[in-house]
Amino acid sequence: QKEVEQNSGPLSVPEGAIASLNCTYSDRGSQSFFWYRQYSGKSPELIMFIYSNGDKEDGRFTAQLNKASQYVSLLIRDSQPSDSATYLCAVKNGSSNTGKLIFGQGTTLQVKP
Amino acid sequence: DGGITQSPKYLFRKEGQNVTLSCEQNLNHDAMYWYRQDPGQGLRLIYYSQIVNDFQKGDIAEGYSVSREKKESFPLTVTSAQKNPTAFYLCASRPTQGEKLFFGSGTQLSVL
Numbered sequence: 001q002k003e004v005e006q007n008s009g010p011l012s013v014p015e016g017a018i019a020s021l022n023c024t025y026s027d028r029g030s031q032s033f034f035w036y037r038q039y040s041g042k043s044p045e046l047i048m049f050i051y052s053n054g055d056k057e058d059g060r061f062t063a064q065l066n067k068a069s070q071y072v073s074l075l076i077r078d079s080q081p082s083d084s085a086t087y088l089c090a091v092k093n094g095s096s097n098t099g100k101l102i103f104g105q106g107t108t109l110q111v112k113p
Numbered sequence: 114d115g116g117i118t119q120s121p122k123y124l125f126r127k128e129g130q131n132v133t134l135s136c137e138q139n140l141n142h143d144a145m146y147w148y149r150q151d152p153g154q155g156l157r158l159i160y161y162s163q164i165v166n167d168f169q170k171g172d173i174a175e176g177y178s179v180s181r182e183k184k185e186s187f188p189l190t191v192t193s194a195q196k197n198p199t200a201f202y203l204c205a206s207r208p209t210q211g212e213k214l215f216f217g218s219g220t221q222l223s224v225l
Binding site (some may be wrong): 004006008032034041042043044045046049089090092098099100101102103104105106 | 144146148150153154156157158163169171172185201203207212216217218219221224
């Protein structure tokens, strides 16, 4: 079992719809969770991070964390063609102070005009 | 402008050759990281350093070497022992009291 798993997609949604991206992780000691967006050939950029169970909203983006079920999701409201990218879920183990992140393989999102 | 600079953007390696990827940051971050990304895959950690003159192996260190002689610099050498080096290499840094990784623009390494 991979430590951090994502559906590679592609996930295709029409413009204006809600895109839902999911991620599961295997280490119950994980305490910090990150969503990065990566355009083709570019470096990842941080969209959101979440530590506590529940929802965290930032503009059109909402991160949801459920530690009991070991999943974290990212919702993108009013999806735009410019949101088309690969979304990487990353997890940091709580017992480590090295800042090491474990990344999932990423989900490719396509927003169709 | 503060940031992380990786060079070159594209690099070609001949069989049996060692090549070095440069990573320089002026963010005054203590921690630096090297990740490898294969097509359609996530990032895998090669090496990381939390302080000058100290570094640790990541998950896929075989065939790679690093040095951290200066806080600003964390070069990665891809040795001839790395038999499948073609990938996108990303350098990142992190402030001591922060969670966010700051990434460079990456180096695409290919084998001739």
